[in-house]
Each structure stands twice: as C-alpha cells, then as structure tokens.
Amino acid sequence: MRKITYIIAILSFTIFSCKSNKNTVNHTNNGNAVAFEFEKSKTLMAVLDKAKEENKLVFVDFYASWCMPCKMMDEDVFTNKELGHIYNKNFINYKINVEESNGANIAALYEIKYYPTLMFLDSSGNVVVKHEAAAYYSKMKELADEALAIGHP
Numbered sequence: 001m002r003k004i005t006y007i008i009a010i011l012s013f014t015i016f017s018c019k020s021n022k023n024t025v026n027h028t029n030n031g032n033a034v035a036f037e038f039e040k041s042k043t044l045m046a047v048l049d050k051a052k053e054e055n056k057l058v059f060v061d062f063y064a065s066w067c068m069p070c071k072m073m074d075e076d077v078f079t080n081k082e083l084g085h086i087y088n089k090n091f092i093n094y095k096i097n098v099e100e101s102n103g104a105n106i107a108a109l110y111e112i113k114y115y116p117t118l119m120f121l122d123s124s125g126n127v128v129v130k131h132e133a134a135a136y137y138s139k140m141k142e143l144a145d146e147a148l149a150i151g152h153p
Contacts, residue, residue, distance in 0.1 A: 034074070035084025039094045044106055044125070051092045052123035057147055059091040060119045062107055064098050067115040069134035076136065083140050090148060091120070120147035 039047050044060075051058045061078075063070035077083065087093055098107040098115065110119065114132040120143070122128055128151035131143055 034078045035081045035088075036078045036093050037084070037088045039092060041094070042101065044094070044096070044102075047092055047094045048121070048123050048125055051121075054092065056123075057091050057128060057151055058121040058123070059087055059093045059144075059147075060121060061093075061095045062098055062103075062110075062112045062115060062117040062119065063095060064115045070116045073116060073134050073136075077134075077140060080137060083137060086141065086144055090144065118143060120151065122151050126151075 038061075039050070041047050041050075047058055061070075061073070063073075096103045096106055098104055098112065110117075110127065110130075116134055118131040118135055118140075119127060120129040129143055129147040131139070135143060
C-alpha cells in the first residue's frame, strides 16, 4: 500500500510539474523567486531563432551543478528584480548546464573553460560579449550595456 501511495505521489508531481505551456521558466532558490526568465528550450538553435524573431540578443549562463559561484549567482543575481527586468526586456535568457544533454557540446563549441561563463550571442550564434567568472549587480549591468552597445540587432 505504501508503494502505491509513493507512486501516485510521484506521478501527480510529474503531471503537475510538466503541465505549463510557458516557454520560459522561473525557478526558486531558497524560497526566492528568480527574476530572470530563462528559456527552457532543449536546443540553442531554438533560442537563437526566438532571438531573431524578437530582434534580441541571447544571454547565456554556462554553469555546472557543482560550481559554487554558479549557485551564488542563482541565489544573489538571478533573483534581482531590477536586473531581471533589464535582461528580460533586452535579451532572450538561457542557461546551459555543461554536464547535461547537449551542454558539453555547446560548451566545447564556444570554448568554455570556466564556470560560470556569461555570454551574449547575436541571433546567428556569434559571440558579442564573453565574461569568464561570476558577476554581481554592477558587472551584470555593465555586461548588458556593453552587449547592447556592440551587438544590438
């Protein structure tokens, strides 16, 4: 009986967690809602296509699950509402876990050696700005301004 209850609970969670029709995802970190709207697409190509349609650049956060600075950015940066507003308005935001799915291939393509690596791409996938380290409010604002000045479509 206990096994059946456990299976029903897992199935219920799976059904309700997969139900959303939104193309973006906002996680929570220690109860803090993420202000950045990250695309949940499985492919970078789909994100680049969306950027082309919306005439925006793509902001990519290359991260690894074991990376402490990556976790700190999740908790301290991606929850910042002011930064979220700037990034959501001007960029298609995308996170790539370099340990999952096609993440390792994309990381190799862009020669990612450090985590986090923050990158801005044009809709063709060309690098506009690349930053190899964690960044907090002022640096994130500076990177956004630089990317928009150099490569706004």
